[in-house]
Amino acid sequence: MAVLSVEKIHIVVHKSIKDNFLKNLQKEGLVHITELKESTPRSSENLTRINDALTQLSGYKKRGLLETFIKIKKPINFKEFENSVQSYDYEKTVAELEQIKKEKEQSEVLLRSFIDDISILSPWTPIKYDINLLKSFKQTEAIPCIIPSKEIGEEIMEKIAEIPHSFETINTVGSVSYYIFFIKKEQGAQLRSRLIENECEIVGFKDLAGIPAKTITTLKQRVEQTKNRIGELQKKETELSKELSKLEVMCDHITNQDKKEEIAGTLPET
Missing domain, CATH: 3.30.70.2750 (Alpha-Beta Plaits)
Structure with a gap:
């Protein structure tokens, strides 16, 4: 049996000539060609949603002076990590935060609209x-x-x-x-x-x-109702801010899982 020396090399070629180049190499007797496929960083939908939730709650997080300038990871024991990953229903919390954010934005748009309408009508109240x-x-x-x-x-x-x-x-x-x-x-x-x-x-x-003065009265009532609703949503958001640390753990966990999948997906394919 003959023993042949084998040398492994990397060749970079332009996409436009890749196929013909590979065929020519095979004609020359190369029996094993490994092609590295291009990959792009990807972020799972779950990770994006959690990051959005963390951004929404960022105003509730107490930060030290150093944390103002750099992101500091806080240590966590394994038991707490395991409980957060296995039993914590982060999707429920994220969904609630998304709904609160959506309704708050809609309410704030309505509030500005009511205030603008009052401003438009106010000088015309003598109209009966x-x-x-x-x-x-x-x-x-x-x-x-x-x-x-x-x-x-x-x-x-x-x-x-x-x-x-x-x-x-x-x-x-x-x-x-x-x-x-x-x-x-x-x-x-x-x-x-x-x-x-x-x-x-x-x-x-x-x-x-309607009659401007009466319409303004109705609009002022709607302003108060909308402000009250925004206040209720704010309270719900404040309550959910207690979940910040658990969401951060889940964010790190999903980030690590995504990185594992990304690395696995970029391994050479024969």
């Missing part, structure tokens, strides 16, 4: 009718308008004098005046343009309806 009526005229267009100063108000009245219209003064707050102009629909665009050109603001009232 449903503001939806302003959109119901068939031949006339109603244009709610904010005039920023007395001087601009005087100028604008001169500049729109030739356009047939009428107006109602609703309110004056400091130097700012709140008007509603009434004009034939076919001339509405002309009046709007003239007002905007002269630093006046057209008010759309968005999808608001």
